[in-house]
Amino acid sequence: MRSVTYSMNVSLDGYIVGPDGGFDWTVPDEEVFRFTTDEVREVGVYLMGRRLYETMLYWETVDQNPSVDFSTVEFAAVWKSLPKVVFSTTLSAVRGNARLASGGLAAEVERLRAEPGEGDIAVGGATLAAEAAASGLIDEYRAKVHPVLVGGGTPFFPRHERRVDLELVETRTFSSRVVYLRHRVAR
Numbered sequence: 001m002r003s004v005t006y007s008m009n010v011s012l013d014g015y016i017v018g019p020d021g022g023f024d025w026t027v028p029d030e031e032v033f034r035f036t037t038d039e040v041r042e043v044g045v046y047l048m049g050r051r052l053y054e055t056m057l058y059w060e061t062v063d064q065n066p067s068v069d070f071s072t073v074e075f076a077a078v079w080k081s082l083p084k085v086v087f088s089t090t091l092s093a094v095r096g097n098a099r100l101a102s103g104g105l106a107a108e109v110e111r112l113r114a115e116p117g118e119g120d121i122a123v124g125g126a127t128l129a130a131e132a133a134a135s136g137l138i139d140e141y142r143a144k145v146h147p148v149l150v151g152g153g154t155p156f157f158p159r160h161e162r163r164v165d166l167e168l169v170e171t172r173t174f175s176s177r178v179v180y181l182r183h184r185v186a187r
Contacts, residue, residue: 004120014155016153018152028176029176032176035174037078039142041078043119047109053084142180169184170182
């Protein structure tokens with residue numbers, strides 16, 4: 001069965017976006033960028049909300065800029081080819097290799113797990129991840145922890161009144177002092 005993963009950049013104090021909506025502190029160096037590209041290669045389908053979808057539209061055309069480096073072009077190619085499902089009540093259409101979800105998150109995950117396919121089912125964006133976590137759908141949490149305290153904003157972990165035990169599966173410290181933590185939900 002395909003695993004459902006939630007992977008994002010996060011500040012040491014637990015936020016994916018700061019109080020001002022900014023995430024400039026997540027700009028990766030080459031080592032972290034290559035790691036992220038390889039991580040996305042393992043994804044079979046990416047589920048996201050409207051805000052993350054709109055943020056990631058950047059990658060649909062960035063490779064057309066002749067001044068971007070190879071790593072940017074490489075990530076853009078991986079991202080553009082990745083099937084995406086967008087959960088939104090305000091969008092009527094999406095671009096690229098994406099489709100609007102026709103049902104709820106739990107039903108979509110159940111359908112994707114039942115059909116044959118390679119790669120993980122990744123969930124992106126705090127709101128959608130919170131819904132997935134509350135429904136017990138997330139199998140792995142993957143955090144790239146940046147050495148910064150942003151003091152508030154959008155939290156990586158959903159705030160709910162439920163304990164979730166985790167098993168540490170992998171760690172890695174990058175030369176930029178970013179620390180990757182991969183935890184599996186203990187079931």
